[in-house]
Amino acid sequence: MPALQTDVRYIKGIGEARAKALNKLGIFTLRDLISYFPRTYEDRTLTRPIRELMLGEHACVRAMIAAEPTAHRIRGGKMLVKVRAVDDSGSMDVVFFNQEYRKSSLHAGQTYIFYGKVEGDLIRRQMVNPILEPEGRQMLTGRIMPVYPLTAGVSQLILSKTVRQGLDACRELMSDVLPDDVRRAHRLCYANYAYENIHFPTAPEALEAARRRLSFEELFLLTCGLSMLRRRRRDAAGPACHAVDLSVFCQALPFPLTGAQKRAIDDAVADMIGGKPMNRLCQGDVGSGKTMVAAACVWFAAQNGWQSALMAPTEILARQHYENLAPLFERFHIRCALLTGSVRASARREILSALRSGEIDLCIGTHALLTDDVAYCRLGLVITDEQHRFGVNQRALLSQKAENPHMLVLSATPIPRTLALVIYGDLDVSVINELPPGRQKVDTFSVGEDYRSRINAFIRKQVSQGHQVFIVCPLVGDDDTVPDERKAVTAYAGKLQEETFPDLRVSVLHGKMKAKEKESVMAAFAAGESDILVSTTVIEVGVDVPNANTMVVENADRFGLSQLHQLRGRVGRGSAKSYCILLSDTQNEETRRRLKVMTQTNDGFKISEEDLRLRGPGDFFGARQHGLPALKIADLSCDMRLLDEAQQAARELMSVDPELSLPEHRALRERIEELFALHADSLN
Ligand code: ADP
Ligand code: MG
Numbered sequence: 001m002p003a004l005q006t007d008v009r010y011i012k013g014i015g016e017a018r019a020k021a022l023n024k025l026g027i028f029t030l031r032d033l034i035s036y037f038p039r040t041y042e043d044r045t046l047t048r049p050i051r052e053l054m055l056g057e058h059a060c061v062r063a064m065i066a067a068e069p070t071a072h073r074i075r076g077g078k079m080l081v082k083v084r085a086v087d088d089s090g091s092m093d094v095v096f097f098n099q100e101y102r103k104s105s106l107h108a109g110q111t112y113i114f115y116g117k118v119e120g121d122l123i124r125r126q127m128v129n130p131i132l133e134p135e136g137r138q139m140l141t142g143r144i145m146p147v148y149p150l151t152a153g154v155s156q157l158i159l160s161k162t163v164r165q166g167l168d169a170c171r172e173l174m175s176d177v178l179p180d181d182v183r184r185a186h187r188l189c190y191a192n193y194a195y196e197n198i199h200f201p202t203a204p205e206a207l208e209a210a211r212r213r214l215s216f217e218e219l220f221l222l223t224c225g226l227s228m229l230r231r232r233r234r235d236a237a238g239p240a241c242h243a244v245d246l247s248v249f250c251q252a253l254p255f256p257l258t259g260a261q262k263r264a265i266d267d268a269v270a271d272m273i274g275g276k277p278m279n280r281l282c283q284g285d286v287g288s289g290k291t292m293v294a295a296a297c298v299w300f301a302a303q304n305g306w307q308s309a310l311m312a313p314t315e316i317l318a319r320q321h322y323e324n325l326a327p328l329f330e331r332f333h334i335r336c337a338l339l340t341g342s343v344r345a346s347a348r349r350e351i352l353s354a355l356r357s358g359e360i361d362l363c364i365g366t367h368a369l370l371t372d373d374v375a376y377c378r379l380g381l382v383i384t385d386e387q388h389r390f391g392v393n394q395r396a397l398l399s400q401k402a403e404n405p406h407m408l409v410l411s412a413t414p415i416p417r418t419l420a421l422v423i424y425g426d427l428d429v430s431v432i433n434e435l436p437p438g439r440q441k442v443d444t445f446s447v448g449e450d451y452r453s454r455i456n457a458f459i460r461k462q463v464s465q466g467h468q469v470f471i472v473c474p475l476v477g478d479d480d481t482v483p484d485e486r487k488a489v490t491a492y493a494g495k496l497q498e499e500t501f502p503d504l505r506v507s508v509l510h511g512k513m514k515a516k517e518k519e520s521v522m523a524a525f526a527a528g529e530s531d532i533l534v535s536t537t538v539i540e541v542g543v544d545v546p547n548a549n550t551m552v553v554e555n556a557d558r559f560g561l562s563q564l565h566q567l568r569g570r571v572g573r574g575s576a577k578s579y580c581i582l583l584s585d586t587q588n589e590e591t592r593r594r595l596k597v598m599t600q601t602n603d604g605f606k607i608s609e610e611d612l613r614l615r616g617p618g619d620f621f622g623a624r625q626h627g628l629p630a631l632k633i634a635d636l637s638c639d640m641r642l643l644d645e646a647q648q649a650a651r652e653l654m655s656v657d658p659e660l661s662l663p664e665h666r667a668l669r670e671r672i673e674e675l676f677a678l679h680a681d682s683l684n
Pocket of ligand 1: 255256257258261284285286287288289290291292412436437544
């Protein structure tokens with residue numbers, strides 16, 4: 001008796017080699033198999049009169065073989081079998097290449113259903129190597145057929161047959177995870193029906209019902225899971241804070257805060273004096289000034305006697321925060337420390353002991369903040385910057401360093417509301433929708449390789465006017481082999497230095513460098529000691545070099561729009577007019593359109609919405625990275641109403657049975673635990 005976790009090799013006809021190919025598609029178990037949803041469908045339900053067939057379309061025809069087939073050998077030794085098929089409306093030629101057996105298996109007077117592409121001309125239509133099945137014994141015609149994404153070694157036919165067997169094997173195994181009342185209240189079909197019809201729909205309506213049910217289930221499970229992940233925080237009391245006059249802090253700043261910054265700070269302060277732990281996301285475009293919002297919160301927490309931790313995704317960024325904030329806080333006698341992987345053992349010991357004794361009020365760092373031996377005396381506020389780079393689990397780890405600290409999450413990827421709802425569920429959101437005054441738009445161009453010499457001349461011109469230039473290269477390699485980042489970028493920079501810009505100063509930055517090296521390269525560039533910085537995406541986050549006014553992105557089609565937007569945020573930080581040049585030779589229409597979006601708007605929210613529409617949410621949050629299950633079927637760019645419904649249903653259910661401990665919710669709970677791979681410790 002199989003189970004949903006049974007290996008796909010259980011299926012007849014799936015041996016070692018095929019199993020390997022299926023694994024490449026993410027199919028390991030029977031559950032994976034039946035959850036491998038079609039990319040699209042081909043409607044082969046209706047047969048059409050031959051006479052009405054249009055050239056180039058795929059169609060089903062019911063026709064009779066008119067005469068015995070003929071066969072002859074053509075160039076290259078291939079065998080060609082040809083036969084004429086007729087229906088009431090007309091006739092067509094049917095041609096088979098390399099299917100010699102057709103000569104003896106097809107006979108005049110037999111009727112078949114043919115499915116294939118219509119070729120030839122309107123006087124003499126033709127199908128080449130069509131699918132043909134005798135009427136009444138149809139497997140591949142007479143129905144809506146699934147079309148799956150494929151890989152080498154697995155054809156549509158094999159896949160659909162394997163899925164068919166998988167569905168048959170699983171029919172008895174699937175317990176419906178949706179509680180029956182939820183299913184009925186939202187007019188959703190049964191799981192068995194849904195899985196059957198998502199693969200082999202009996203009618204378009206059945207397909208729609210299946211899709212709706214499975215999308216709902218997915219969003220429902222995600223919402224319930226997130227709610228369980230966070231529930232325990234909400235019941236608790238947060239670090240106690242009383243109101244403090246913030247104007248003291250604001251007056252110490254070199255600039256007045258923008259209205260949006262003030263609102264975000266007010267939101268956060270209201271949370272912190274509210275008794276419960278703050279759980280707030282502060283979203284704002286690159287350069288909108290989120291650091292000051294964080295700083296105000298740190299200052300406020302410190303006035304209340306609490307320590308803060310600020311976690312950044314890269315060492316460069318952590319250091320930059322430290323260099324900005326330490327002098328600002330010094331005048332308030334708020335002591336800061338920087339804790340990263342490259343801090344020496346002795347210095348590290350000192351910092352750790354000062355954190356434990358409470359001498360340090362703000363600890364800024366990278367993942368190094370998460371290590372076991374980092375302990376705080378009175379940690380009250382945890383801030384994660386550029387949150388989308390951290391997983392749910394990492395955030396949870398940091399917050400475990402205290403009882404129930406206030407949490408502030410800074411996100412520079414403006415996330416469309418649809419997605420924020422899924423990812424953050426019950427997080428409160430402040431949006432900084434206003435840039436500090438004096439910011440200018442970065443002029444953006446999307447061009448092909450034929451512009452190369454003009455671009456080089458442009459770079460030269462900018463440098464001669466005293467500006468600096470970023471050249472960003474993605475890692476380009478085929479799917480299986482990750483190219484050597486260090487080698488690729490270093491070689492490219494070397495070539496630029498020697499051949500293209502021998503008279504300019506070219507420097508290199510890549511992710512494989514030691515933190516110290518990276519810093520010194522960045523510092524030298526910031527100090528104007530090099531003209532062109534060639535780098536991988538390590539510069540994506542945070543780095544501030546106001547004198548750099550031009551960015552060239554090589555193979556720009558390799559990046560997501562949101563990532564390009566982040567990259568572009570590195571220029572346009574000074575007073576000079578700034579430029580971003582996206583280089584790509586792609587002929588792909590879709591990609592060209594994507595890049596064009598960048599030239600039309602500087603608004604991060606618009607860009608990420610477009611990104612979501614064009615590429616789906618996977619690019620925002622890799623499932624592995626974030627510990628959240630991937631969405632396989634729900635499409636957030638159009639299933640907004642369904643998302644509302646699913647979230648509503650999940651909220652209702654969780655309010656009745658927050659731990660899903662009732663017996664009728666057992667299947668649901670087990671499925672969620674499986675999906676989230678929930679570990680007891682990440683729940684806290
Ligand atoms: P991000 O939201 O991308 O983290 P930062 O906090 O790094 O943005 O701010 C970008 C730049 O804008 C910094 O140099 C910062 O000093 C400056 N800045 C922040 N707030 C203001 C403001 N209200 N007025 C003028 N400049 C500001
Ligand atoms: Mg920032």
